[in-house]
Every structure is written in C-alpha cells, then in structure tokens.
Amino acid sequence: MTRIIAIANQKGGVGKTTTTISLGVALSRENQRVLLVDLDPQAALSVSLSLAVAQLRETVYRVLLSEVPIEQAIRGTHSGPDILPANIDLSAAELELAAQMGRERFLAEALQPVSSKYDFILLDLPPSLGLLAVNALVAANEVIIPVQCEYLAVRALTLLLSTIDKVQAKLNPQLRVAGILPTMFNGRTLHSQEVLDEIRSTFRVHVFPMVVKHSVRFKEAPAAGLSIIDYAPDQDGAQAYTALAKELLQ
Amino acid sequence: MTRIIAIANQKGGVGKTTTTISLGVALSRENQRVLLVDLDPQAALSVSLSLAVAQLRETVYRVLLSEVPIEQAIRGTHSGPDILPANIDLSAAELELAAQMGRERFLAEALQPVSSKYDFILLDLPPSLGLLAVNALVAANEVIIPVQCEYLAVRALTLLLSTIDKVQAKLNPQLRVAGILPTMFNGRTLHSQEVLDEIRSTFRVHVFPMVVKHSVRFKEAPAAGLSIIDYAPDQDGAQAYTALAKELLQ
Numbered sequence: 001m002t003r004i005i006a007i008a009n010q011k012g013g014v015g016k017t018t019t020t021i022s023l024g025v026a027l028s029r030e031n032q033r034v035l036l037v038d039l040d041p042q043a044a045l046s047v048s049l050s051l052a053v054a055q056l057r058e059t060v061y062r063v064l065l066s067e068v069p070i071e072q073a074i075r076g077t078h079s080g081p082d083i084l085p086a087n088i089d090l091s092a093a094e095l096e097l098a099a100q101m102g103r104e105r106f107l108a109e110a111l112q113p114v115s116s117k118y119d120f121i122l123l124d125l126p127p128s129l130g131l132l133a134v135n136a137l138v139a140a141n142e143v144i145i146p147v148q149c150e151y152l153a154v155r156a157l158t159l160l161l162s163t164i165d166k167v168q169a170k171l172n173p174q175l176r177v178a179g180i181l182p183t184m185f186n187g188r189t190l191h192s193q194e195v196l197d198e199i200r201s202t203f204r205v206h207v208f209p210m211v212v213k214h215s216v217r218f219k220e221a222p223a224a225g226l227s228i229i230d231y232a233p234d235q236d237g238a239q240a241y242t243a244l245a246k247e248l249l250q
Numbered sequence: 251m252t253r254i255i256a257i258a259n260q261k262g263g264v265g266k267t268t269t270t271i272s273l274g275v276a277l278s279r280e281n282q283r284v285l286l287v288d289l290d291p292q293a294a295l296s297v298s299l300s301l302a303v304a305q306l307r308e309t310v311y312r313v314l315l316s317e318v319p320i321e322q323a324i325r326g327t328h329s330g331p332d333i334l335p336a337n338i339d340l341s342a343a344e345l346e347l348a349a350q351m352g353r354e355r356f357l358a359e360a361l362q363p364v365s366s367k368y369d370f371i372l373l374d375l376p377p378s379l380g381l382l383a384v385n386a387l388v389a390a391n392e393v394i395i396p397v398q399c400e401y402l403a404v405r406a407l408t409l410l411l412s413t414i415d416k417v418q419a420k421l422n423p424q425l426r427v428a429g430i431l432p433t434m435f436n437g438r439t440l441h442s443q444e445v446l447d448e449i450r451s452t453f454r455v456h457v458f459p460m461v462v463k464h465s466v467r468f469k470e471a472p473a474a475g476l477s478i479i480d481y482a483p484d485q486d487g488a489q490a491y492t493a494l495a496k497e498l499l500q
C-alpha cells in the first residue's frame with residue numbers, strides 16, 4: 001500500500017521543502033521507491049534538485065488540468081527519488097480549480113495511475129491552507145508536520161491540526177498525522193526547548209523523537225543541488241533524517 | 251505625503267512580519283505617526299502585538315469588503331503604532347475579490363480616508379504573490395524587501411523584482427523599491443556573506459547598509475507581546491532596525 005505523506009505547515013520557512021527532499025532521499029537509501037511532488041508555485045523543491053523550472057512544459061499544474069499525463073511529467077533525479085515538478089504556472093491552479101466540481105480531489109485522482117509504482121509519495125506543500133493544501137490532505141493518507149520551535153509556531157500548529165480534523169471528517173477519513181518533526185532546532189537556547197516541551201504536552205499528536213538541529217550545511221546543500229544526506233552525510237542533520245526514515249519503516 | 255511601504259517577499263519565514271513590527275515601532279520612537287496593516291490570514295503581526303484575533307469582528311478583511319469603515323477597524327497598540335488587524339477570515343479575500351472590477355485597487359481605496367493621519371503605513375504581506383500582495387503593491391509607493399542570505403533567496407528575489415516591475419508598468423507608476431534588507435544574518439558563516447555579496451552585485455536595487463543578525467531574542471519577543479525595540483533595546487537587532495528607521499527619515 002503506497003504511503004502518501006503530506007509535508008504540511010502553513011507557516012513559512014519551517015523546513016517543509018528541506019524535509020521533503022531529505023526524508024525522500026533517506027527513504028530511497030533504504031531501497032524504497034520514492035516520488036516527490038512539488039505543490040508550491042515557488043518550486044523550491046524542484047529548484048533544489050537542479051531542475052530548470054522556468055522552461056518546464058510538463059509540470060504538476062498541467063497534470064492537475066489533465067493537459068499532460070502524469071507519467072510524462074514525472075522525472076528522475078540524480079539523488080534517487082523521482083519528482084513531479086512545479087513552476088510558477090501553478091499559482092494559477094487555485095483560481096482555476098476553485099470553480100470546478102470535486103475541486104478538492106484533483107490531486108488524488110491525478111496520482112492514481114502511478115501510485116502503485118511507489119512505496120512512498122511525499123507532497124511538498126506551500127505556506128498556506130488554500131485549495132492546493134486541501135488537495136494534498138485529500139490525496140494523502142499521512143501528514144508530517146515540520147515545526148520550528150518558537151513562540152508563533154504553536155498557534156499555527158493549532159490551526160493546522162483543526163484543518164486536518166476537518167478534512168478527515170468531511171473528505172478523507174483515512175488521514176492521520178504521522179507526527180510533528182522539530183526543525184531548525186537551536187539546542188543552545190532555552191526558548192527552543194521550552195517551546196518543544198510545550199508542544200509535547202499540549203498536542204495529542206505524536207512528536208517524533210529526533211530533532212533536526214540548525215546547521216549552515218542545510219543552507220549550502222541546495223546550492224550544490226544536493227540533499228543533506230549527500231552533502232553532509234556524517235553530520236547531525238543527515239542522521240536525523242535517516243533516523244526519521246527508519247522510524248517510518250518500522 | 252504619507253509613505254506607504256509594502257514589506258514584501260513571497261518566500262516564507264524571511265522576516266517580513268518582524269520587520270513590519272520592529273521598523274514600525276522604531277519609526278514611532280522617532281515621533282512618526284505609524285499604521286501597521288496585517289495582510290496575512292495567518293495574522294502573525296496581529297498576534298505578535300497581543301491581539302486576540304479569533305474574536306475580532308473588525309478586520310482588514312471586512313474593510314476590504316466595505317462591510318466595516320476603516321476607522322472602526324484600526325486600533326492602538328501598547329507599542330506605539332496603530333494596527334489594522336487580520337484574522338483567518340482574510341483567507342477568503344483573494345477568491346472573493348478575484349471576480350470583481352478593479353480587484354487590484356481595493357486596498358488603495360480602503361486606505362484613502364485615513365492615510366493623511368499617518369506619516370508611515372507599513373503593509374505586512376503574506377508569503378505569496380497573489381491578489382493580496384498585488385493589492386499591497388498597488389496601494390504602496392515604496393517596497394522594502396527582507397531577504398534571508400541563503401542560496402534559494404536569490405531566485406525568489408528575481409521573481410519578486412519582476413513582479414514589482416510589472417505592477418509599476420501596468421498599475422502603479424509611483425512604486426519604487428526603497429531597498430533590500432538582509433535578515434536573520436549569520437555572520438559566522440561564509441555562506442551568508444557570499445550570498446549577500448552576490449545580491450549586492452547582481453541586483454540594481456539599493457541594499458540597505460545595516461544587516462539584521464540572527465538572535466534568539468527575536469524568537470522570544472512575540473511571546474512577550476513586544477517588538478525587539480522594547481524587548482532587547484541594547485542589542486544588535488534593535489539597533490539595526492533603529493538605524494533603518496533613521497535612514498528612511500533622511
């Protein structure tokens with residue numbers, strides 16, 4: 001059964017794209033067949049894997065509009081996983097789909113022809129709770145929530161969990177939260193630890209035992225077109241994502 | 251002449267909201283009359299200034315729909331500036347305005363009755379380049395662009411500047427970029443400095459001379475309901491924003 005995991009958090013810059021790439025590559029190193037889906041018009045996922053997105057004609061946007069078959073838009077990457085890329089055209093998707101019947105199910109239907117080819121499909125969401133995010137939550141059976149341990153994160157988490165509850169109630173009963181992943185963690189400050197403790201005690205959701213610490217290697221890796229797993233394999237960051245992959249495979 | 255400044259960058263988590271609050275408070279300490287406008291449905295600006303946003307009936311959303319007069323929705327804050335707050339209702343705005351005539355001008359028209367009361371109106375944008383962002387770029391006469399000095403920032407900047415060019419050409423000839431502000435700067439790594447140098451040499455846009463360094467104080471300040479100017483006045487962060495306010499006042 002293909003595990004389709006939405007990497008979700010409407011707050012900006014909390015590590016969704018980094019988690020999608022790093023976890024995706026870590027899973028493929030465990031011999032899993034992995035597809036990464038870029039659902040953000042800003043296409044950071046696609047760019048970080050060295051795709052020249054502006055010139056792309058076959059993207060997730062055109063797949064959602066049934067203009068291109070999904071098999072044609074999926075490409076390999078040099079890191080291991082396959083990718084269904086995005087570019088700025090996707091910014092038109094929400095408006096275009098908004099008026100259509102079954103508008104929350106376009107992605108679920110688009111993934112149908114290929115899902116059996118993969119063990120894991122990871123969906124990289126944009127920083128919003130609009131129609132693209134809802135499509136992802138309807139297509140997915142699990143959600144991983146990267147969270148930056150700082151004050152404002154708790155409120156965003158509350159809103160996200162209530163949105164997931166609504167989607168589960170009305171559109172996708174199988175949806176469950178696999179866990180919260182603390183990211184960009186600064187172990188040397190009390191603030192991060194306090195917020196992490198608050199998250200663990202406040203929410204009835206699993207919080208993964210591993211924490212992804214802040215490291216400049218994450219900033220450098222996209223410039224090299226590599227995931228952290230290939231760029232700095234011996235450091236904490238790569239090890240945290242490898243541990244997360246193993247935890248998911250248990 | 252009221253200076254209306256859009257704090258813009260479609261990339262998530264780069265310091266837009268932090269810049270709006272910190273610069274706004276710094277300007278009010280220079281005896282400027284300041285209004286902060288929250289244009290993000292996630293309402294981090296409003297929350298950081300201790301507003302209970304969920305209960306708010308008078309928000310920027312209802313002002314844009316002409317359901318509430320702007321004077322009624324504007325509130326004072328304990329930090330100095332006034333605020334026109336947001337809450338999650340604003341997420342319906344883009345869809346609702348999309349079909350209406352003059353849809354890019356709603357904010358400009360909404361601000362008209364009050365702009366002469368203020369020396370500065372700062373607009374806090376969401377992490378996207380949708381209709382709310384375009385409304386802000388049409389209402390504004392200047393743009394400040396907070397930029398995190400890392401690899402992916404340069405691409406986002408290119409897209410933002412081309413969007414500003416388009417708005418200037420088609421909708422708002424007065425719009426100009428006041429400058430790029432390097433944020434969350436990690437002075438100890440070569441990567442940040444390299445990206446900053448690349449930004450300075452690549453773009454024909456002013457890059458402000460001050461840099462806002464990374465500091466955990468910024469993470470703690472919203473928990474105290476304070477801007478960095480009040481929370482940690484003697485540290486680099488507060489001084490960088492105070493210097494930015496003075497530079498804008500020259």
Ligand SMILES: Nc1ncnc2c1ncn2[C@@H]1O[C@H](COP(=O)(O)OP(=O)(O)OP(=O)(O)O)[C@@H](O)[C@H]1O
Nearest residue numbers: 012013014015016017018127184213214215218262
């Ligand atoms: N552990 C980490 N340490 C340091 N930097 C990190 C870490 N994880 C991610 N980053 C960097 O922080 C920035 C934001 O991360 P990322 O793009 O993954 O967040 P995001 O949630 O996908 O953002 P958006 O909401 O804009 O899509 C990127 O430059 C990324 O390289």
Ligand SMILES: Nc1ncnc2c1ncn2[C@@H]1O[C@H](COP(=O)(O)OP(=O)(O)OP(=O)(O)O)[C@@H](O)[C@H]1O
Nearest residue numbers: 012262263264265266267268377434463464465468
């Ligand atoms: N100089 C800094 N040092 C450390 N943390 C910072 C700094 N500036 C901002 N932050 C923190 O980083 C996080 C993101 O900042 P902020 O919310 O201002 O970004 P944003 O661009 O408005 O995000 P979004 O795209 O989600 O609206 C916040 O928790 C904020 O407190």
Ligand SMILES: [Mg+2]
Nearest residue numbers: 016017040044
């Ligand atoms: Mg992302």
Ligand SMILES: [Mg+2]
Nearest residue numbers: 266267290294
């Ligand atoms: Mg913000």
